[in-house]
Amino acid sequence: MDAQTGIISDTDIAELTGYKIPSKQCKALKEAGIFFVIRRDGKPKTTWEHFNNPLSQRVRDYSQSPQEPNFGALD
Numbered sequence: 001m002d003a004q005t006g007i008i009s010d011t012d013i014a015e016l017t018g019y020k021i022p023s024k025q026c027k028a029l030k031e032a033g034i035f036f037v038i039r040r041d042g043k044p045k046t047t048w049e050h051f052n053n054p055l056s057q058r059v060r061d062y063s064q065s066p067q068e069p070n071f072g073a074l075d
Helices: 010-017 022-031 048-052
Strands: none
Touching (some): 010 022
16 A cells, blocks of 8 residues: 555455456456546556445435425415
């Protein structure tokens, strides 16, 4: 791991995904919901932050506050 950027090395990506073929690595990362970019050589590139906190596991609060009817409109 690069201490300054936190980018996962090619060796680590191969070990984490279980694949040596870049297209299979990309597929495994995508299925796990991990954000990555595809480099010019076709290999995926991501950070430890994205691996440890994948987009698919982040909790978002989409609930809206309960709406109450406007009873004043009935008058």
